[in-house]
Amino acid sequence: MSIPLIQQYRIGKYLIRQKLSGRKRYPLVLMLEPLFQCNLACAGCGKIDYEKDILQRRMSVADALQAVDDCGAPVVSIPGGEPLIHKGLPQIVEGIVARRKFVYLCTNALLVPKHIDEYQPSPYLTFSIHLDGLQRQHDASVCQEGVFDKAVAAIRLLRERKFRVTVNCTLFAKENPDEVAEFFDFAMGLGVEAITVSPGYHYEHAPRHDVFLGRVESKRLFREIFARGRRAGRNWLFNHSALYLDFLAGNQSYQCTPWSNPTFNVFGWQRPCYLMSDEGYAPSFRSLMEDTPWERYGVGRDPRCDNCQAHCGFEGTAVDDLLRHPLKALRVALTGPRLTGPMVPELPFVYDEQRATPQTVVVPISAVGRERRARETSAASID
Numbered sequence: 001m002s003i004p005l006i007q008q009y010r011i012g013k014y015l016i017r018q019k020l021s022g023r024k025r026y027p028l029v030l031m032l033e034p035l036f037q038c039n040l041a042c043a044g045c046g047k048i049d050y051e052k053d054i055l056q057r058r059m060s061v062a063d064a065l066q067a068v069d070d071c072g073a074p075v076v077s078i079p080g081g082e083p084l085i086h087k088g089l090p091q092i093v094e095g096i097v098a099r100r101k102f103v104y105l106c107t108n109a110l111l112v113p114k115h116i117d118e119y120q121p122s123p124y125l126t127f128s129i130h131l132d133g134l135q136r137q138h139d140a141s142v143c144q145e146g147v148f149d150k151a152v153a154a155i156r157l158l159r160e161r162k163f164r165v166t167v168n169c170t171l172f173a174k175e176n177p178d179e180v181a182e183f184f185d186f187a188m189g190l191g192v193e194a195i196t197v198s199p200g201y202h203y204e205h206a207p208r209h210d211v212f213l214g215r216v217e218s219k220r221l222f223r224e225i226f227a228r229g230r231r232a233g234r235n236w237l238f239n240h241s242a243l244y245l246d247f248l249a250g251n252q253s254y255q256c257t258p259w260s261n262p263t264f265n266v267f268g269w270q271r272p273c274y275l276m277s278d279e280g281y282a283p284s285f286r287s288l289m290e291d292t293p294w295e296r297y298g299v300g301r302d303p304r305c306d307n308c309q310a311h312c313g314f315e316g317t318a319v320d321d322l323l324r325h326p327l328k329a330l331r332v333a334l335t336g337p338r339l340t341g342p343m344v345p346e347l348p349f350v351y352d353e354q355r356a357t358p359q360t361v362v363v364p365i366s367a368v369g370r371e372r373r374a375r376e377t378s379a380a381s382i383d
Contacts (some may be wrong), residue, residue: 219250250343260316
């Protein structure tokens with residue numbers, strides 16, 4: 001794990017306060033999506049396939065900061081779409097930093113050179129650059145040549161300007177563990193603070209469905225990747241808890257805790273999580289936490305959740321496990337994930353076919369193909 005001491009201290013203090021207050025559900029990271037529009041059309045993305053008028057919507061600075069205050073999480077992740085398209089983003093980031101919240105600004109880096117002067121280095125601000133592998137793999141993942149080189153150049157520019165920088169990486173089907181290990185070496189060589197890594201979520205609206213990993217397949221892949229790093233004596237730094245990495249290697253049986261990463265976007269508070277967008281929106285953060293039927297979602301409870309192992313669903317579970325079992329967490333942190341032997345059993349499937357469907361607010365999803373959506377997005381202003 002590679003997280004600065006000030007961030008570990010403030011998050012640890014927050015977690016202890018939640019436990020002492022007896023809160024059963026509390027947020028850890030706010031997923032703040034100020035827009036859906038993007039300047040790329042990635043093969044595994046299901047977040048931005050909306051009608052043109054929705055892609056052009058922008059969250060106001062006031063609404064963004066009010067969501068930060070309402071949620072109270074110590075960390076704010078700003079994904080998208082491509083956040084740097086948003087003209088008010090510098091004011092949003094400035095307001096979050098002023099509240100002493102840790103901001104992870106997730107970007108494909110194409111617009112970093114144009115907008116870098118609008119931001120100031122701070123221990124509370126991290127640029128999280130999307131890289132899904134080395135040049136061939138990443139450019140194939142984002143469906144556009146040349147993006148890898150521009151992202152790497154942006155990382156070097158940010159590091160020269162003394163910004164905190166991490167890399168966020170999503171792994172898909174047919175990954176070569178040797179190539180992933182080589183990519184992790186390369187990322188560390190760029191001087192980034194850490195790597196955020198996660199199996200791709202099987203988005204219903206993604207343009208391709210042959211790119212996603214199955215649950216057991218994913219765990220085997222992570223064991224093979226970690227084994228290569230261990231054999232070579234690599235010191236890969238991950239922006240994760242040790243127990244989440246152990247979970248990825250098949251050694252922990254976790255149910256997701258979607259409330260730990262609540263999502264606020266241009267429609268409001270999204271139910272139930274960052275990855276599922278067809279379940280409607282809550283009128284307030286309090287309603288999201290108190291009125292969402294959380295027991296209906298999760299591995300074995302909803303088919304859409306069964307292959308999910310994404311950090312936005314399970315990192316909060318791992319952190320809660322750390323608080324409950326600190327000695328186990330310390331052992332895993334010292335020795336690393338177990339990479340041989342049987343994996344823990346999967347959670348049982350308990351689907352209830354007769355359960356009532358919660359009331360939802362349906363958001364229209366475009367029926368046009370990815371090619372048309374990409375053309376519309378490219379035609380829209382991104383300044």
